[in-house]
Amino acid sequence: VPDHGRSPVPDHSRSPTPHGHHVILTERRRTTPSRRPDDAITALTPDQAFDALYAFCAPALVRQTYLLTGRRELARESVERAFQIAWQRWPEVARDRDPAGWVRALAYECALSPWHRLRPRHRHPEPPPPDAFDRALMDTLLTLPPSYRRTLVLYDGVGLGLPETAAETEASTRAAVNRLAHAREAVAERLPELADPETLHWRLVELASTERLRAAKPPAVRRDGERRARFWTRAAIAFTVALIGATALTVRTAPTHYEPPVPAGETVRGVPPPVAPGPLSESEQKLRAKLRKQEQKGPDRLLPQPW
Template sequence: MTQRKQRTQQRSRQAQQAHQSPPRAAACPAPEQHPAENSERWERKEKREKREKREKRERKETRERGRERRAAAAAEARAKRRRRPEPTAAPSPVAASAPPGSDRAGAAFDALYTRHAVTLIRQVYLLTGRPRFAREAVEWAFRLAWQRWPEVAVDPDPAGWVRVAAYDYALSPWHRLRPGHRVPERPAREAPETPPDRPDDRALLNALLRLPAPYRRALVLHDGVGLGLYEMAAEVEASTPAAAGRLTHARTWVALRRPELELYELPPVRQGEILHTRFTQLAVAQRVTPTAPRTVRADSERGTRRVTRGAFGVTGLLAAVTGLVLIIAPDGYTPPPEVPVATLPTTVPDADATPGEWAGHDGGPRPGGPGSPEEAVVQNLPPGARLTPEFR
């Protein structure tokens, strides 16, 4: 009986423990229901982690390279500052007046002039129709470029800088005041430039020269030089619609004046191609002999010295004139001498005077006549006195 009771109590305790604690199956992790989705999620996580590590490594390498470049640049700058200049020979008078680094600057200028001078002369010839004047404009632009070489050397397009200066000089309206500028140029013996030989080339050049200067410049830049519409608008300092209008007007003018080109019914792109070919043939036909680049540089330096001397001379002349005026001028203000003023007389003519002596023909008083009050005033004036308005 006692054993049965013990077994019953033991079973009841086991039942209570089994009811309170979860089964073993619940303690184990549940099996995965979608293994494919779980694997894709782990793959994406691994890829993301790898990408983040790669980007972090690249950023670190970029920072290290930047630090190395900065350190190398600083070391090079310190080495340049510490480096002593090597002894050189005594410079010539022209080199002494040239800007610092004139050897390399002169070489760069000569290369620019040699490469673009002939092309620019031919382009300016299309604008003006004058070979010698075109060469003068281009040489003037290159002389100005040598005077401002530090500015031109760092320009993104040095040839464009010179082209703008040459075009502005060639199309300046002040050249109309030059004697003989309206008369066509005669071919010089020493200059090989000649006008176009073919009649169609001469007719095309005449039609181009009859255009106003802004339209002519836009047409030469776009269809002759080959600049795009936006570049051409920026160079002529106009808006893009305005530049496009000038170009369209110029093409229409040439198409109407030269019908053999058959431009009127063609699309704009084809018109530009035909005009580019004709302008190139017209420009290449000119045999150009530019001046040597060293001569251009020497003329530029000579002109700079001449302008500087003239400025100093004018300043000295103004200083001399100012000093002379200060020496000659009196020290103080001298008032003018006082002049006595005429006053009314205290006495009047006698009443016994005959009317004919101071009266008019109508019996009235005659101003200024003999015996009149005015006559008495004039007779009683002191020497050097002036009359007041009422006695004039």
């Protein structure tokens, strides 16, 4: 978690006083990074520019996302996924005013996604930090709502100002102030030693630094991003072809005119049931024998003749 030269200056007009503990919101002096000359930017290839951004931001982002999630593997996956998307949209990211902030916001979104709870391996907790105080701080952070946790990490961990924190969390400055105040109050209630914002900042830095969190190499991230992009492109093409084929088959086999449905059968009443013929009587048998013996009169019967 980088530090940007923190010098606490109380601002009582913008900071509410939470109940239970005296919490002061402080503004921090932010050092503006020196911009690279245009010729230095144009001299870098896209691969080199991406690798430089990754080498500069990825280690700190992994530590920050670990504070958000409490999971080492999820923190690494979230940062790598954010950089993979950044590589797919590199022209847009390269022209952005703050590429590091662009990737950081996306990494936070990936880390705090509610879909992770459906993954089987994320249903079991990871080993907690070895230090007892670090475990208590991590448990306290994980009990905070995701928006409060993100605001606290950005302001007290990363060292952003309130306007930048509000913009990155997509909230108003007043909402960011309220979230920060309630988050500090919750931390101070469980850990009174961290009621001072400066102490809280350094404890967050130490908690993120004690874990051995490593990010993958930039070429591997770029290759994974390109492989994922090819996979989804082929999947989209296959889905489109299947949809076109299903549509063509439907048009081919669909009826061209309306066919009314066959009405259901109705029971006809008043018709006597058919009676099966019984055995012939003696007189009927004699008549049948007589008819068979007599010659046929009139035209001959038409009998089928074999070819």
